[in-house]
Amino acid sequence: MATTYDAIIIGTGQAGPFLARRLTGAGMKVAIIERKLFGGTCVNTGCIPTKTLVASAYAARMARRANEFGVVTGAVSVDMKRVKARKDEVSGQSRTGLEGWLKSMKHCTVYEGHARFESPREVSVGAERLTAERIFINVGGRASTPRMPGLEQVAYLTNSSMMDIDFLPGHLIIVGGSYIGLEFGQMFRRFGSEVTIIEMAGSLIQREDEDVSSAIKEILEQEGVHIRLNAKCIGFSRHGEEIAAQVDCTIGAPEVIGTHVLLAVGRSPNTGDLGLEKAGVSVDSRGYIVVDDQLRTSVPGIWALGDCNGKGAFTHTSFNDGEIVAANLLDNDPRRVSDRVPAYALYIDPPLGRAGLTEAEVRKSRRSALLGKRPMTKVGRAVEKGETQGFMKIVVDAQTGEILGAAILGTGGDEVIHSILDVMYAKAPYTVIQRAMHIHPTVSELIPTMLGELQPLTEKAGADMAR
Numbered sequence: 001m002a003t004t005y006d007a008i009i010i011g012t013g014q015a016g017p018f019l020a021r022r023l024t025g026a027g028m029k030v031a032i033i034e035r036k037l038f039g040g041t042c043v044n045t046g047c048i049p050t051k052t053l054v055a056s057a058y059a060a061r062m063a064r065r066a067n068e069f070g071v072v073t074g075a076v077s078v079d080m081k082r083v084k085a086r087k088d089e090v091s092g093q094s095r096t097g098l099e100g101w102l103k104s105m106k107h108c109t110v111y112e113g114h115a116r117f118e119s120p121r122e123v124s125v126g127a128e129r130l131t132a133e134r135i136f137i138n139v140g141g142r143a144s145t146p147r148m149p150g151l152e153q154v155a156y157l158t159n160s161s162m163m164d165i166d167f168l169p170g171h172l173i174i175v176g177g178s179y180i181g182l183e184f185g186q187m188f189r190r191f192g193s194e195v196t197i198i199e200m201a202g203s204l205i206q207r208e209d210e211d212v213s214s215a216i217k218e219i220l221e222q223e224g225v226h227i228r229l230n231a232k233c234i235g236f237s238r239h240g241e242e243i244a245a246q247v248d249c250t251i252g253a254p255e256v257i258g259t260h261v262l263l264a265v266g267r268s269p270n271t272g273d274l275g276l277e278k279a280g281v282s283v284d285s286r287g288y289i290v291v292d293d294q295l296r297t298s299v300p301g302i303w304a305l306g307d308c309n310g311k312g313a314f315t316h317t318s319f320n321d322g323e324i325v326a327a328n329l330l331d332n333d334p335r336r337v338s339d340r341v342p343a344y345a346l347y348i349d350p351p352l353g354r355a356g357l358t359e360a361e362v363r364k365s366r367r368s369a370l371l372g373k374r375p376m377t378k379v380g381r382a383v384e385k386g387e388t389q390g391f392m393k394i395v396v397d398a399q400t401g402e403i404l405g406a407a408i409l410g411t412g413g414d415e416v417i418h419s420i421l422d423v424m425y426a427k428a429p430y431t432v433i434q435r436a437m438h439i440h441p442t443v444s445e446l447i448p449t450m451l452g453e454l455q456p457l458t459e460k461a462g463a464d465m466a467r
Ligand SMILES: Cc1cc2nc3c(=O)[nH]c(=O)nc-3n(C[C@H](O)[C@H](O)[C@H](O)COP(=O)(O)OP(=O)(O)OC[C@H]3O[C@@H](n4cnc5c(N)ncnc54)[C@H](O)[C@@H]3O)c2cc1C
Pocket: 010, 011, 012, 013, 014, 015, 016, 033, 034, 035, 036, 037, 038, 039, 040, 041, 042, 043, 045, 046, 047, 048, 050, 051, 113, 114, 115, 116, 138, 139, 140, 141, 159, 180, 270, 273, 274, 305, 306, 307, 308, 312, 313, 314, 315, 316, 317, 318, 347
């Protein structure tokens, strides 16, 4: 006999718990199912632990730079056991807080185990059968492990197993020069490891503009991170106690010898073991659940939220998915995924805050546009803090004055970007920010100044303006 609920939520990632609160608040009887750690990727192996580790790495960096600020310290060393303990505490508090909240939520029943569809309205968890008219899938994703020659001969790490590291790797080889790889790369360099990042493409974080990508490369290289681009034929073999990574680049040594390998080459959705075929839910060729603009799957009464739907790969996109579904179901508010402005951050130091289109995407669209750009060396707050790496830039539609996109690579960039993001969401012209009085001394105070110096987006503009 199946137990009947008004709604079943599979997974306790970034959308599920919020949705449970909204649905129970509306008087529904809800079941939520978690097979492993409450809070999913962000809480346990993603954002929260990595940003806690980034904070330790920043402290190490500033301790080493103390002399520049007139502060006298002794030799600086990093105790990796304490770094990990701090990370475990922050992440653990978040996990147990969420677990306790769900377990004490009125009208909500928590099941612990692997959920699987038995039919479009029925889910099994071990021997239990649950049924509901509405089912929400929030199963997230995991690190991809693509086939690479020799990978089976060597031990490798992923973002999940990195969480167990309580020692300093001698030489960490990171495969993948995107967000996850770069964050771990800079962090472990600051802890004291030798680090090599191997990237198949010709630039780091390929989706970014060339100037952003090369500034990031420079920032990392200045700290002693080795970067190998155009690594077309990556493979591995054992080299005594160590690991050899074949890079086969056109320049540089053909092999990198390291002590540990981290694979950071993308994510795959957790949809293969969910019994989706029994429910008739469609997935695309990469396993992402196909959804419409309001996150409905191909089967009426089943929704997919978060990383498993391929519409976003961030905590804020997953949480926003939950808000969209709740608004449509409970508030008679037809919110849509296409309403949101793409936004994200890269948490190297200094961070990159991004909103909307890149400059390259605007150029490709051939619309008439204006560009503003300012190096952080011309931002007083950055100079005062001794953190002048990077730049900020913004692209504006020349006809409507709407902001099309922005990148702030510099101290506080992850926070400052929101002043631009909110105006973009409001579809207001850039003059709204330009006329606002911003606080001194901040990085944000230079955004109106940058907007007062816009120039037509020509072939040359950009390169010249950054000087
Ligand atoms: C190293 C790293 C750093 C990151 N940093 C950031 C960042 O700084 N900012 C940011 O916005 N994003 C970041 N992300 C991405 C972010 O973590 C994810 O986008 C976010 O967690 C997506 O959450 P979700 O709701 O889709 O699912 P998840 O958080 O992945 O949760 C899914 C849950 O479902 C459970 N589950 C899966 N299958 C089943 C099943 N069959 N039955 C029961 N339960 C199941 C899982 O155990 C898991 O708990 C990072 C990711 C990584 C890997």
